[in-house]
Amino acid sequence: MKTSGTRFAEIGDRPLHLAVGMFDGLHVGHMCVIRAAVEGAKKSHGISGILTFSPHPRKVLMPEAPTLLLFPRSVLFRKMRDSGIQVILEKKFTKNFAQRSPEYFLHALKRFFPTLEAIYVGESFHFGHERSGNLSQMIALAESLNIAVFGLFSNFYKKDRISSTRIRENLQKGNLTDVNAMLGYTYFHEIDSTISYAWPYEASLPNGTYTVTLTAQDAIPIPTTARVLNGTVTLAVQPPPNYRTLAWDSQ
Numbered sequence: 001m002k003t004s005g006t007r008f009a010e011i012g013d014r015p016l017h018l019a020v021g022m023f024d025g026l027h028v029g030h031m032c033v034i035r036a037a038v039e040g041a042k043k044s045h046g047i048s049g050i051l052t053f054s055p056h057p058r059k060v061l062m063p064e065a066p067t068l069l070l071f072p073r074s075v076l077f078r079k080m081r082d083s084g085i086q087v088i089l090e091k092k093f094t095k096n097f098a099q100r101s102p103e104y105f106l107h108a109l110k111r112f113f114p115t116l117e118a119i120y121v122g123e124s125f126h127f128g129h130e131r132s133g134n135l136s137q138m139i140a141l142a143e144s145l146n147i148a149v150f151g152l153f154s155n156f157y158k159k160d161r162i163s164s165t166r167i168r169e170n171l172q173k174g175n176l177t178d179v180n181a182m183l184g185y186t187y188f189h190e191i192d193s194t195i196s197y198a199w200p201y202e203a204s205l206p207n208g209t210y211t212v213t214l215t216a217q218d219a220i221p222i223p224t225t226a227r228v229l230n231g232t233v234t235l236a237v238q239p240p241p242n243y244r245t246l247a248w249d250s251q
Helices: 028-043 057-061 073-082 102-112 135-143 164-173 176-183
Strands: 016-020 047-054 087-092 116-122 148-152 196-198 208-215 228-238 243-250
Touching: 016 028, 028 047, 028 116, 028 148, 047 073, 073 087, 102 116, 102 135, 116 135, 135 148, 164 176
Parallel strands: 016 047, 016 116, 047 087, 116 148
Antiparallel strands: 196 243, 208 228, 228 243
């Protein structure tokens, strides 16, 4: 197993508590898994980490119908760090990796991270070839490797399980109240100082005019002393297809 974006010196010989998953959007359910890993690491005087995968498995296995991600990796990684995660491990997802058995996955983790003490996943987590491994199998396999496994219960909103798929569908319909409730925070975009640029958000709001709050970074010059501005933004697709324009009207 090879990973990128790793600083192994941070792990050293400390017990590693690892949250595993795609974590697209870092919604309410994801944060429960992440917080459990952070708290577990604190109790054992260990280190908290996240193992995620890139590109999204569907982009590799079903390129004709790829999953549109809710946030760019840079935003996700920063939010992971803000949540208390100390090490982010990103595994490149390939067709060859997708053929690996659940047994291979667990043994590779232990071999790659000898101090791995605990794994944290959602209760519906699947892994290995054709998603053949489930939570029960992970617990059984990990026991022989002296690794604890914690499966966190799903979170529900309006009687249905919170998932990135539900959030994505509601976002693309413009149902921001439901999106924010499932994310656990207000949906946001981060942009640079230009108005037209390559759009880094694969799943996004429909075109339209929105009431927004803009928070400017200190290094960005704006013609006011206020760093937080209220206003409206008109979002519109422009050619080429991966470009959008934002028209800002302050209040």
